[in-house]
Amino acid sequence: MQALLQLTIANIRSFVRDRAAMFWTLVFPLIFILMFGAIFTGGGTSTRVFAWVDGDGSAASAELRAAFAELDNVELRDATEAGGLDAMRQGDLRAVIVVPAGYGAAVAAAARAPGPPVAITVYTDPTQQNQSADTFRFVQTVLGRINLEVSGRGPAVVPEARAVQTESLTFISYLVPSILGMSLMQLGVFAAIPLVADREKLILKRLSATPLRRWQLVGSNVLMRLLIGIVQTLIIVTVGALAFDVQISGNVLLVAALVVLGSLSFISLGYVIASFARTEDAANGMTSVVQFPLMFLSGTFFPIDEMPEVLRGIARVLPLTYLSDALRQVMVGGTPFSPLWLDFAVLGLFLAICFAISARFFRWT
Amino acid sequence: MTVAAPAARETGLAIRVHNLRKQYGETRAVDGISFEVRSGEVFGLLGPNGAGKTTTVEILEGLRAADSGEAMVLGIDANRNPETLKPRIGVALQTASLYPKLTVTEVLDLFRSFYGRRGHSTGELIERFDLTEKRTSQTRELSGGQRQRLVVALALVNDPELVFLDEPTTGLDPAARRSLWEVVLDLKRQGRTILLTTHYMEEAEVLCDRLAIMDHGRFLESGTVKELVGRHFQERAVRFDRIHGLADASLAAIDGVVSVAHENGEVVLYTRDVPRAIDGLLAAAGAAGTEPENLTIRRPTLEDVFLALTGRALRD
Ligand SMILES: Nc1ncnc2c1ncn2[C@@H]1O[C@H](COP(=O)(O)OP(=O)(O)O)[C@@H](O)[C@H]1O
Ligand SMILES: [Mg+2]
Numbered sequence: 268m269q270a271l272l273q274l275t276i277a278n279i280r281s282f283v284r285d286r287a288a289m290f291w292t293l294v295f296p297l298i299f300i301l302m303f304g305a306i307f308t309g310g311g312t313s314t315r316v317f318a319w320v321d322g323d324g325s326a327a328s329a330e331l332r333a334a335f336a337e338l339d340n341v342e343l344r345d346a347t348e349a350g351g352l353d354a355m356r357q358g359d360l361r362a363v364i365v366v367p368a369g370y371g372a373a374v375a376a377a378a379r380a381p382g383p384p385v386a387i388t389v390y391t392d393p394t395q396q397n398q399s400a401d402t403f404r405f406v407q408t409v410l411g412r413i414n415l416e417v418s419g420r421g422p423a424v425v426p427e428a429r430a431v432q433t434e435s436l437t438f439i440s441y442l443v444p445s446i447l448g449m450s451l452m453q454l455g456v457f458a459a460i461p462l463v464a465d466r467e468k469l470i471l472k473r474l475s476a477t478p479l480r481r482w483q484l485v486g487s488n489v490l491m492r493l494l495i496g497i498v499q500t501l502i503i504v505t506v507g508a509l510a511f512d513v514q515i516s517g518n519v520l521l522v523a524a525l526v527v528l529g530s531l532s533f534i535s536l537g538y539v540i541a542s543f544a545r546t547e548d549a550a551n552g553m554t555s556v557v558q559f560p561l562m563f564l565s566g567t568f569f570p571i572d573e574m575p576e577v578l579r580g581i582a583r584v585l586p587l588t589y590l591s592d593a594l595r596q597v598m599v600g601g602t603p604f605s606p607l608w609l610d611f612a613v614l615g616l617f618l619a620i621c622f623a624i625s626a627r628f629f630r631w632t
Numbered sequence: 633m634t635v636a637a638p639a640a641r642e643t644g645l646a647i648r649v650h651n652l653r654k655q656y657g658e659t660r661a662v663d664g665i666s667f668e669v670r671s672g673e674v675f676g677l678l679g680p681n682g683a684g685k686t687t688t689v690e691i692l693e694g695l696r697a698a699d700s701g702e703a704m705v706l707g708i709d710a711n712r713n714p715e716t717l718k719p720r721i722g723v724a725l726q727t728a729s730l731y732p733k734l735t736v737t738e739v740l741d742l743f744r745s746f747y748g749r750r751g752h753s754t755g756e757l758i759e760r761f762d763l764t765e766k767r768t769s770q771t772r773e774l775s776g777g778q779r780q781r782l783v784v785a786l787a788l789v790n791d792p793e794l795v796f797l798d799e800p801t802t803g804l805d806p807a808a809r810r811s812l813w814e815v816v817l818d819l820k821r822q823g824r825t826i827l828l829t830t831h832y833m834e835e836a837e838v839l840c841d842r843l844a845i846m847d848h849g850r851f852l853e854s855g856t857v858k859e860l861v862g863r864h865f866q867e868r869a870v871r872f873d874r875i876h877g878l879a880d881a882s883l884a885a886i887d888g889v890v891s892v893a894h895e896n897g898e899v900v901l902y903t904r905d906v907p908r909a910i911d912g913l914l915a916a917a918g919a920a921g922t923e924p925e926n927l928t929i930r931r932p933t934l935e936d937v938f939l940a941l942t943g944r945a946l947r948d
Binding site for chain 1: 693694695715718719723725727729730731732733734738741742743745746747748749770786
């Protein structure tokens with residue numbers, strides 16, 4: 268136990284003192300997130316796009332529409348309730364506002380004598396907490412003014428919140444789990460390089476002349492990468508949340524399970540590479556050959572459904588596709604590419620295959 | 633500080649090797665060698681590159697499996713039970729094999745943890761091996777001599793009764809080599825058993841109680857330095873620069889010359905009667921119209937033993 272712990276610490280020290288490793292695992296993913304985040308969320312004037320469903324068709328409802336429309340940074344699209352909700356589910360809108368039939372009459376009545384308030388239905392996606400809150404603040408501002416004009420007494424018009432599960436994500440909330448998947452993949456695949464270097468420098472041979480057991484050696488390696496994977500996850504999730512409002516809506520335990528399973532799978536892929544790379548240079552080359560297709564063809568930057576047919580076929584056999592898909596599903600409620608259980612099963616199978624190959628071909632000297 | 637010898641030493645044999653063999657393809661790296669090393673003894677394997685020294689040592693360390701033969705180390709079969717053996721021995725591989733980005737202190741601490749932290753403290757080892765100034769340096773920043781001292785220090789973290797040192801001074805400058813000899817002599821004074829390989833004759837002469845001369849996987853000769861030199865040489869060595877037109881055959885025919893060898897452009901005549909051999913040499917050279925240059929007379933060393941046994945120099 269003592270040996271395992273000390274070796275893990277030694278591995279972490281070597282890792283932290285390796286600038287290239289630090290860059291690839293900690294800085295590189297953040298560059299992606301910050302770069303894409305800045306491009307895709309910056310300076311939008313029409314970020315508040317609402318569907319406007321007028322069920323009343325009165326002068327009062329037209330007046331309400333005008334009160335919304337005259338504010339800055341808002342775009343209203345007239346729609347039916349069903350049409351608006353569809354558009355919202357696809358991610359084209361932030362909210363759907365429904366003015367009920369009888370709105371005009373109710374407001375007129377309220378101006379004469381106080382009665383029960385009339386409700387404006389506002390559909391938002393509560394998993395997008397900040398956006399949802401912003402929408403309600405905005406609606407309240409407008410309704411507050413209307414209420415003052417109407418009676419000056421109790422509220423005549425109130426918003427009624429309804430939840431809609433939007434299926435399509437904003438680009439940045441698509442990207443954050445993808446980048447996390449990509450980072451865990453790199454962290455695992457890059458395990459090959461120090462491993463081959465240690466073998467080339469005969470460090471593995473020197474260790475095998477001590478009472479240290481091989482499971483301790485492998486265990487410390489895996490433990491170190493898992494710890495770094497957790498740190499990576501925390502950093503990426505925190506930056507996503509603070510800089511771009513990407514909220515993690517899912518089950519934390521499920522996220523943790525995916526981080527662990529994903530890390531283990533790709534670490535074992537790293538061991539497969541180390542089984543066939545003789546020199547550190549060869550290991551460097553092989554990790555590049557493996558990591559770039561994984562990075563670009565696993566739906567990291569845009570959904571697999573939007574890729575050409577040929578590439579979609581490739582994506583379907585890449586393990587990172589399933590890790591990132593599962594992370595998106597669990598973390599931000601992304602549209603499933605494959606069912607969650609299948610994602611887990613594919614990763615588990617991939618881990619088993621890589622483990623078997625390494626067990627068969629890995630050489631210590 | 634003193635590094636005390638482990639209290640309870642087995643009396644008798646530390647290593648018993650019998651008819652050991654190891655083959656790589658067509659290469660017989662170790663070709664049926666047998667020897668014994670007594671407890672508290674420094675035993676040397678002396679031979680040129682490719683002689684089979686490392687293969688032999690690594691079989692005894694439990695790192696390689698022999699094809700056949702017996703390799704008993706501290707009473708443990710190194711082939712069958714390497715894991716029982718490993719906690720009890722100290723190993724310095726031929727290549728340094730250090731974590732480049734860990735400091736001296738960190739590497740020593742790490743290796744101590746593999747043995748449950750028994751034996752010497754890291755501080756003691758650092759002081760003993762003269763690494764105090766470098767204790768916070770990463771190992772890649774060490775000089776060759778410092779690296780080798782650290783490598784030997786790592787072989788001692790578990791206070792082992794038996795230490796294997798595979799070419800500990802190869803590639804070091806003379807000063808660093810002498811400083812490492814001091815370290816080994818100190819271990820010897822503590823009563824540790826040491827199996828050492830080298831291709832430096834002088835090193836073997838200074839450090840080893842007994843040694844074996846190895847070539848092509850076989851032992852050519854073994855014994856104490858005195859025995860080896862004495863067994864082959866009541867002769868003296870007469871050396872001079874090679875003379876063109878003077879064939880070995882005519883040199884060997886000189887009265888009093890026992891044998892002729894070549895080393896680095898020099899001719900070596902072995903003789904029991906130096907004046908008679910030199911007279912003959914001068915006459916033969918005179919007949920060829922020249923005279924020998926850089927003529928020296930030496931008492932034979934292990935170098936000469938190896939030259940006489942193999943017909944070639946140890947260092948090429
Ligand atoms: N792992 C190996 N695979 C193939 N050949 C080897 C291996 N190890 C040693 N040899 C060969 O065995 C011979 C002895 O090598 P070695 O024991 O390293 O000699 P030394 O240590 O005396 O220089 C050499 O010819 C070497 O090429
Ligand atoms: Mg060798």
